[in-house]
């Protein structure tokens with residue numbers, strides 16, 4: 592029975608490593624992203640869907656400022672896989688000044704949050720960013736991984 596449980600955990604572990612998630616974010620009619628703060632794992636993908644016209648995705652900051660993720664054209668589907676942990680800030684090029692911003696936290700890593708806060712933005716966008724950062728901070732997850740949770744549930 593013990594061996595069986597052990598094998599089961601091994602299976603869970605390999606499954607967890609092999610499967611990456613994709614999070615879908617839509618451009619909405621009220622000039623915003625349907626998910627403003629996305630918490631994802633390392634290796635997960637975000638897919639932006641042009642459900643409303645006139646929007647795109649342009650990165651303003653990330654853990655590697657020399658190599659920010661690719662900017663998209665207006666009205667197209669866009670997908671990026673995030674392999675580098677940290678906080679990413681992006682905007683819609685036409686509506687960034689109005690506060691159409693999004694935040695992505697990869698791997699629960701907030702090390703570069705200081706750089707994010709220093710990005711130059713319009714007054715409106717700045718206040719939106721402050722709100723998004725508050726949301727991101729409050730959603731910060733404990734270090735306990737999902738595997739540990741599964742383990743606790745089975746044992747307990």
Ligand SMILES: [Cu+2]
Nearest residue numbers: 645646683686
């Ligand atoms: Cu827009």
